[in-house]
Amino acid sequence: MSEIEREAMEYDVVIVGAGPAGLSAAIRLKQLDPSREVVVLEKGSEVGAHILSGAVLDPCGLNKLIPDWKEKGAPLNVPVKDDNFYMLGEAGQIRIPNFPMPPLMNNHGNYIVSMGNVCRWMAEQAEELGVEIFPGMACSELVYGENGEVKGVVAGEFGKNADGTPGPAYEPGMELHGKYVFLSEGVRGSLSKEVIAKYDLSKGKEPQKFGIGMKEIWEIDPDKHREGSVTHTMGWPLGSNAGGGSFIYHLDNNQVYVGFVVHLNYRNPHLFPYMEFQRFKHHPMVAELLKGGKRVAYGARAITEGGYQSMPKMVAPGVALLGCSVGMVNVPRIKGNHNAMLSGMAAAEAAHKAIEAGRASDELNDYENEVRTGPIGKDLKKVRNVKPIWSKHGLLASLTLGGFDMWTNTLGFSLFGTIGHGKTDAAATEPASKHKPIDYPKPDGTLSFDRLTNVSFSMTNHEESQPAHLQLTDPSVPIDVNLPKFAEPAQRYCPAGVYEVVDDKFVINFQNCVHCKTCDIKDPSQNITWVTPQGGDGPNYPNM
Structure with missing residues (x-):
């Protein structure tokens, strides 16, 4: 003290x-x-x-x-009316029927809300x-x-x-x-x-596991709005590069929540979660929904995904x-x-x-x-094995074996026991030399946006004279270790553009930070610690 x-x-x-x-x-x-x-x-x-x-x-x-x-006026105003699951390819999608899914996956009786x-x-x-x-x-x-x-x-x-x-x-x-x-x-x-x-x-x-969730609120054409509709997708654009998927929730007032989750145990340090999210919105199914609409808010947050065995x-x-x-x-x-x-x-x-x-x-x-x-x-x-099966064997195995395991768990047993997660998300990151850089299309400013433009829609503000709340244990590590070995992935895993390498210097723009904590989790050298800035600073989300 x-x-x-x-x-x-x-x-x-x-x-x-x-x-x-x-x-x-x-x-x-x-x-x-x-x-x-x-x-x-x-x-x-x-x-x-x-x-x-x-x-x-x-x-x-x-x-x-x-x-x-209800009588006290809780803002649970949009009951879920329909559930849709899709597997995406680059140019199309396949609807996954609801009937094979375990009952726990049903959203009947749930509400689309701003938490x-x-x-x-x-x-x-x-x-x-x-x-x-x-x-x-x-x-x-x-x-x-x-x-x-x-x-x-x-x-x-x-x-x-x-x-x-x-x-x-x-x-x-x-x-x-x-x-x-x-x-x-x-x-x-x-x-x-x-x-x-x-x-x-x-x-x-087991080590705790995480994902990075990014979300935009869109106001869309009223003719395309279906209040109470819930859609989840898997597959493109992530493919075999990373686990994750999207959500599209139609709330009231012609608004839609568009979100994208990337599991942080990805191996390729060239992966750019934010740009995967932006690319996702150019899928024909999503682009058609958002066409003529406008983005009104943006934010990002890490998600704990380790579940039962990681608590x-x-x-x-x-x-x-x-x-x-x-x-x-x-x-x-x-x-x-x-x-x-x-x-x-x-x-x-x-x-x-x-x-x-x-x-x-x-x-x-x-x-x-x-x-x-x-x-x-x-x-x-009941669901403890879905994430480790996905991490170790991929999306299709997770859908089939994980789905089977959830069904048996509703009956009180599992043929798999409890599967471990293994490495932390930081330790899962492999050297850049083992992977090819990924070419991401430039945001078009209509459907997709650069990070700094989007961060302005999170209403983030930090008093600039205070100490940086993103602390390096060893200031030499980003340039001396992470840059040559991992192509300094902080430049990409941060969904707010906080970290840059400029003229061989590691720059921390802490004013941009939306408090997602991804850097604290994913830095392969575990050299970044997130601490609280002074009170009131950070994002000011309206109805996320």
Whole structure:
């Protein structure tokens, strides 16, 4: 902990991150005991500003948390009407029929939503119950107690100079202490990463796996709009270069979510995920849909894809990891928000029980047990082999063997047991000399766009005088190691154009960062660490 003197505030539970997991935990704590003192700290300028998700929402978590959500005006306004699956080739597509797919793949009863707007609404429900929510408050460090337990966080530190020293308008922030601290930072959160390393929570688990998800909102020709339609594609343009696929969701107001996911275990460092996304929109099926429309927003976010076998231990003294801090995405369903909500409720119930019994700052093992053996664990266990089969044997094997495995798992068994993932995504990157560079067509400015133009549609802003929040362990590695060996892939894997090599210098344009965390995950030398910039900085997503 730093030597700076800070004021401290005491709470029962301190929650980092106002996403679906953190807000569900806050609401449930207040439902269980209205006198419970609960605070939620959010680094975005407002709740929802940093939320980016597909999203087709399975409402099972919300049904449990707020059963009368419809009456209370939750923004779940577009029920899914039809499900479409396509395998794409460069010039055409083949429809994959729905009937061979396991029942869990059916989107009947789900809703196309903006998770940013869902979180904004959840924050209103939490505040009505008396939860204190502070947006624009980045949590920059953990506070540890005398026995090594997590006892709080530092939030609201502002005004550092670029070299990290206090500037003329420096504010040291505050320490917020809790009997328990919940980390619901989303994918690859900096405090969660510290906790996992400090307490060795990944010991005995498979490495976590990730994808990069990029998304645009389009306003399209009303004649082409089909509210409630859900389409997923696989195949072109990725081919054998990488795993992944797309989603196209028709919400209301003639808007469409167009998204593209690339699994980050790809081997070829020349691969350019953002340009694969831009190329995808030129497929005849997609180009025809978007023709005459306009893109109105852009963003990107890493996705946890390791699933059941990659979930670290979720508790350590005084702290619990929630939602995507653990990794609860059901990969074939492309859904994790329902599990995030369920995890928040489970953590709240465990903390409530512990505090009622006079406990504090210990391990909430009841929470861990509920996640692994309850609805979340059951949801993830059924699909645990789909991602490793895809990684090791390719798309067709994943469709056939993975589909077969999901069917048998609905009956309670698997012929494959539990397949391991093997390498981390960083370690999967091979030397550039083993692969050919990929020639990407230049964006046309109508369907496809360069990165910096698109980043302007994320409303991203960072105070430029602060220290860069993208930190190099060894500043010489990008030019001396990554450039000759891997053609410095940071120039390509970043969906916001943060990293450049200019005149043999590695340039970090941190002002562009949309907080996706891909660099922290995919850098082959594991030399980049993402930490929080000062509060309120980053993207300002409208209704992602």
